[in-house]
Amino acid sequence: MAGLSKRIGVERGVSKPIYIAIAVLLIAILAITTTYLVSPPTQTVTTTVTSTSTLTLVRSVTHTVTVLHTLAMPYTVTNTITKTVTYTATKLHTITKTAFHTTTIVIPRMYPVEIVDALNRTVTIGSEPKRVVSLAPSITEILFALGLGDKVVGVDQYSNYPPEVVKLRKEGRIAVVGGYWNPDIEKILALKPDLVIASASVPSHVSIGEKLEKDYGIRVLFLKSGGAVTISDVFTDIWTVATVFGVEDRALELILTISRGIENIVRELHVNTARFRKVMILLGPPSWGYWTSGSGTFIDELITLAGGINVFSDKSGYVQVSKEDIVERNPEILIVTVMGGIEDAKRVYDEIVGDEALSKTDAVKSGRVYILVGEANDVMCRPGPRVVEALSILAQIIHPEIFGEVSRVDVYVPKSVKMCSEVSIALIEAGEVWLIEASY
Amino acid sequence: MAYRGFVLRVLKACLLTLLFLFSIHLSLSYGSTGYRPFYTLDINSPIIELRLSRTILAILTGVSLAVAGSLIQVATRNSLASPWILGLQSGALTAALLTMLINGIPTRVEIVLSAFIGSLTAYGLAISIASLAGMTALSLVLGGIAVSSMLAGVSHLLIYLVQTKLRGQPVLILFGSLSLPSSKEIPLYIATTLCGVAIAIVMWKQINAIVLGDDFAIQLGYDPRLIRLVLSAIAALLTAASVSFVGIVSFVGLIAPHIARLIVGDDARKHLPFCAISGALIVLLADVFIRMISAHSTLGELPLSIPTSIVGACVLSYLIVARGRG
Numbered sequence: 001m002a003g004l005s006k007r008i009g010v011e012r013g014v015s016k017p018i019y020i021a022i023a024v025l026l027i028a029i030l031a032i033t034t035t036y037l038v039s040p041p042t043q044t045v046t047t048t049v050t051s052t053s054t055l056t057l058v059r060s061v062t063h064t065v066t067v068l069h070t071l072a073m074p075y076t077v078t079n080t081i082t083k084t085v086t087y088t089a090t091k092l093h094t095i096t097k098t099a100f101h102t103t104t105i106v107i108p109r110m111y112p113v114e115i116v117d118a119l120n121r122t123v124t125i126g127s128e129p130k131r132v133v134s135l136a137p138s139i140t141e142i143l144f145a146l147g148l149g150d151k152v153v154g155v156d157q158y159s160n161y162p163p164e165v166v167k168l169r170k171e172g173r174i175a176v177v178g179g180y181w182n183p184d185i186e187k188i189l190a191l192k193p194d195l196v197i198a199s200a201s202v203p204s205h206v207s208i209g210e211k212l213e214k215d216y217g218i219r220v221l222f223l224k225s226g227g228a229v230t231i232s233d234v235f236t237d238i239w240t241v242a243t244v245f246g247v248e249d250r251a252l253e254l255i256l257t258i259s260r261g262i263e264n265i266v267r268e269l270h271v272n273t274a275r276f277r278k279v280m281i282l283l284g285p286p287s288w289g290y291w292t293s294g295s296g297t298f299i300d301e302l303i304t305l306a307g308g309i310n311v312f313s314d315k316s317g318y319v320q321v322s323k324e325d326i327v328e329r330n331p332e333i334l335i336v337t338v339m340g341g342i343e344d345a346k347r348v349y350d351e352i353v354g355d356e357a358l359s360k361t362d363a364v365k366s367g368r369v370y371i372l373v374g375e376a377n378d379v380m381c382r383p384g385p386r387v388v389e390a391l392s393i394l395a396q397i398i399h400p401e402i403f404g405e406v407s408r409v410d411v412y413v414p415k416s417v418k419m420c421s422e423v424s425i426a427l428i429e430a431g432e433v434w435l436i437e438a439s440y
Numbered sequence: 441m442a443y444r445g446f447v448l449r450v451l452k453a454c455l456l457t458l459l460f461l462f463s464i465h466l467s468l469s470y471g472s473t474g475y476r477p478f479y480t481l482d483i484n485s486p487i488i489e490l491r492l493s494r495t496i497l498a499i500l501t502g503v504s505l506a507v508a509g510s511l512i513q514v515a516t517r518n519s520l521a522s523p524w525i526l527g528l529q530s531g532a533l534t535a536a537l538l539t540m541l542i543n544g545i546p547t548r549v550e551i552v553l554s555a556f557i558g559s560l561t562a563y564g565l566a567i568s569i570a571s572l573a574g575m576t577a578l579s580l581v582l583g584g585i586a587v588s589s590m591l592a593g594v595s596h597l598l599i600y601l602v603q604t605k606l607r608g609q610p611v612l613i614l615f616g617s618l619s620l621p622s623s624k625e626i627p628l629y630i631a632t633t634l635c636g637v638a639i640a641i642v643m644w645k646q647i648n649a650i651v652l653g654d655d656f657a658i659q660l661g662y663d664p665r666l667i668r669l670v671l672s673a674i675a676a677l678l679t680a681a682s683v684s685f686v687g688i689v690s691f692v693g694l695i696a697p698h699i700a701r702l703i704v705g706d707d708a709r710k711h712l713p714f715c716a717i718s719g720a721l722i723v724l725l726a727d728v729f730i731r732m733i734s735a736h737s738t739l740g741e742l743p744l745s746i747p748t749s750i751v752g753a754c755v756l757s758y759l760i761v762a763r764g765r766g
Contacts, residue, residue: 287607289740320740322472322731323619327486351607356493356622360486 109246117222117240118200125219125244129195135183136199136225138384140165142241143197145385146250154191156180161378161386180226183208189216196220197241201227228383230301231262238385254385261388262305265395265403269307272402279308279398280331280363283318285338285348286355290321298383306394308333323357333398334363336371337380345371345412367414370397374410452703460717463724467495472734493623498727499720500626501618501682501689501744502696504633506719507640507712508678509693510700514647514708515671516567518577520759522694523559523679525581527588529690531562532676532683533613534591537598540605548625548684552632555680562587563672608687615743616689618727625685632681636674637716644708647671651706690745691752692722698759722748 113125133154134140140159143152149164154177159165168174175191178184185208188196196212198205200222209220221244223237235255242251281299283291293299294315303310311329312321338348348371352358363369372380372393379390396406406413468478468491481488509522516526523529535558536551543550569583570576599610606613608620621629640647646667649657654664682689696719697711703718704710726747733742 287609289609289612291740294738315738317738319738321738322734322741323490324471324473324487327490328473354622357486357490360489 113243113246115221115240115243118224118227118237119206119222121222123219123221125195128245129193129219131191131193131195133177133188133191133193133196134159135177135197135205136180136202136223136382137161137378138225138228138237138382139197139199139223139241141382141384141386142223142238145254146238146242146245146247148241148245148247151245153193154188156183161375185211188212189218193218195244198222199225199227201225225383226381228298229296230298231258231305231387233298234258234383234385234387237383258385258388262391265388265391266305268402269395269399272399274307274399274402276307276309277398278311278330278332279303280311280326280329280334280361282334282336282352282358285336285351286358287351290323290326290357292319292321293317294319299380302380302387302391302394303398306391306398308394308398326357327360330361331363332366332368334358334361334369335394335397336369337377338371338373339377340373342373342409342412345373349412349414369414370406371412372410373412376408376410449704456703456714456717456721460721460724463721463728464495464499466728467498467724468492470728470731470735472731474735489623493626494618494727495724496626497618497621497629497686498723500629500633501616501686502692502718502720502723503637503716504678504682504719505689505692505723506696506700506715507637508675508682509719510697510712510715511640511647511671511675511678512563512693513697514650515668515675516580517650518580519698519763520577520581520694520756521584522691523675524688524690524693525588526566526584527562527591528559528676528679529683529688530588530591530595531565532556532559532680533688534558534595534598535561536684537595537602540602541598545605548628551684552628552680555684556677559676559679559683560673562591563676609740612741612743613687615745616687617741617744618686618723619741620687621685629681629685633678636678636681637712639674640671641708641712643667643670644712647708647712648706651708686744688745689723690749691756692719692748695752695755696722698755722751726751 109128111125111127115123115125117123130151131153132143132148132151134143134152135156137156137159140152140155141161143149144162144164149162149168152165152168152174154175155165155169157176157179159169165174169176175187177187177191181202182204183198188208189212196209196218198209198220200206201224205222209222212218213220221240223240224233225237228234228237235258238251238254239248242248281293281303283293292312292315293310294317295310295313296316297318300310300313311331312319312325315321334352336348336352338344349369352364352369355364358364376393379386379393392403393406393408393411396403397411400406465478468488469475471487471491473487478488478491505523508528512521512523512526512528513519532555536555538558539546539550539554546554566580566584566587569586570580573579573583596614599606599613603610608617612620645660646657646662649660649662650664650667650671657664657667679693697715699718700711700715704714723744726744729747730742730744734740
């Protein structure tokens with residue numbers, strides 16, 4: 001026993017470190033297996049798709065930084081963003097989150113804010129508005145595009161975008177305060193708003209706004225809205241709304257997206273050296289009189305951007321023209337905006353074909369008449385966040401050879417044109433382009 | 441003396457014809473794109489087509505309203521009567537709009553027919569109100585005003601109801617405009633107007649008899665009541681045609697007969713053609729004025745009744761004063 005023990009003792013003297021080593025090894029194995037079982041190994045499986053998406057995200061963040069600099073914002077913001085950029089290398093999920101995170105924090109708005117609105121008045125906003133009434137569809141669209149939809153309590157009758165508005169209207173969470181041209185002051189007051197956003201171009205908005213401010217002490221902010229003439233007017237509107245609510249970051253993102261969309265279309269036109277085509281816009285069916293938009297209107301700007309020439313650009317504003325004017329200007333393309341559905345469009349098309357003056361133009365003769373109804377009509381008349389959509393519709397109408405034939409349910413194209421273009425596409429594909437030229 | 445009268449008449453006729461031709465020239469040369477003489481325009485240009493159809497419409501409107509006015513004045517023996525004052529025009533418009541409301545999209549012939557019935561009904565109403573009040577000149581005019589105001593109200597209501605089906609702006613329909621009809625509808629307009637004017641001219645003997653007095657007509661073997669009925673029916677047809685194509689054009693039917701009466705007197709053989717020409721002249725010049733305005737304005741077409749009623753109201757007040765004195 002003693003010998004044994006001695007032997008063990010001897011052995012102990014020798015093998016003590018071995019035992020310790022074995023124990024340590026065992027513990028290590030145990031620890032590793034348990035850690036392996038408890039938390040999976042840090043396998044960073046990064047697909048190429050995700051990595052590219054992060055790249056763009058990071059880029060957009062740096063964008064924000066530069067613009068914030070020009071706006072003389074505190075330097076701290078930039079710090080947080082550089083942090084996130086370093087994170088990019090380590091973990092993907094965190095970047096995406098922090099990237100969004102940084103965009104949402106950007107400096108809490110300090111109230112009161114002073115804003116110069118579209119009527120050149122200085123409007124002081126004492127605290128963040130919580131109950132907002134919008135008097136124009138484009139204003140509603142801006143509010144929702146900036147994620148301020150939860151603050152909207154009242155809209156005008158024509159506000160129907162985004163679909164959320166329609167849903168909220170049906171649920172009764174957003175009230176209708178009257179038409180665009182004639183909002184009802186009583187309905188507005190009943191909603192107890194702390195901010196009413198109105199259009200400076202509508203006379204009734206200006207008079208009601210004055211009443212609301214002087215008699216009832218409700219803040220009214222005027223935007224260019226329907227009176228917007230250029231894309232930058234739309235940007236100004238978006239920015240003005242954003243400054244009221246302190247969401248300039250979202251506004252920047254929105255403005256950047258819009259301007260990129262416009263840039264794409266314009267670049268495409270430039271690359272393809274598109275010829276400017278003579279376009280006439282007809283607002284409403286011809287039986288309402290030949291209303292068209294001259295220069296200094298939003299549609300005129302859109303037509304020019306989409307590679308067209310408005311034949312009535314020598315007139316200014318929304319004007320009525322005569323039969324002789326139309327025949328003399330002889331547009332190549334006729335775009336008609338009509339309220340209602342596709343059945344109305346067909347009726348209006350019949351009316352146009354039977355019209356004395358319009359039927360004499362090249363546009364109607366060659367069947368290049370496009371009737372915009374429903375949403376296509378809305379985007380064309382509303383200088384709001386959906387301007388890229390309007391522009392792309394116009395670009396497709398004016399230059400189908402570059403952007404492809406327009407195919408939307410809310411754009412009525414007479415059958416003959418479609419067939420014609422299908423034939424020509426087939427011919428081009430068959431390499432028989434000369435045939436078309438010969439037929440002309 | 442007779443010789444001198446003949447020369448005077450020839451001179452007057454020449455002058456009126458010259459004026460007529462001149463205003464046709466103006467109408468072809470003045471457009472909403474400015475003054476360009478028609479002979480400088482390309483003959484194939486669609487502008488010439490537009491102006492030509494407009495000129496024809498102006499002549500037709502003037503002729504139909506002037507002859508209608510003349511016949512109405514003969515039939516009622518009242519120089520203040522006119523299709524507008526007696527409510528024939530608003531009656532025609534009301535009936536036409538009613539057809540539109542019931543029928544949806546009626547054809548032009550249907551509209552003209554219903555307008556005819558409407559204007560005849562309005563005329564009947566005005567006459568019966570006047571005869572209830574003793575058939576004096578004043579009661580006829582007042583009864584006519586009552587009927588025309590009532591029917592105007594009804595037609596405004598109907599315009600509100602059918603506003604989506606209307607071809608043309610309500611204001612242009614209510615105050616008349618030559619831009620409303622398209623050139624394809626001109627044949628029907630010509631047919632109706634020619635028909636009415638032809639019957640009226642064929643009936644010159646009867647008209648003259650009536651003008652000289654009922655007793656005279658009876659002596660000649662005519663039935664004055666029948667003649668009155670036929671004359672007012674023709675007037676209603678002419679009014680209906682003008683209303684259903686160009687809307688309500690006021691005062692032309694009142695002034696034109698008076699101008700003709702001043703120049704050639706009451707003899708229907710001379711009176712009716714002169715009346716037609718002077719009516720055409722008035723509408724042509726009024727339309728030229730409108731196109732001059734619209735060449736410089738961006739607000740669209742001016743209604744035709746605006747120049748005619750401004751001038752016509754002055755003439756009407758002159759007539760009232762002259763009547764009161766003489």
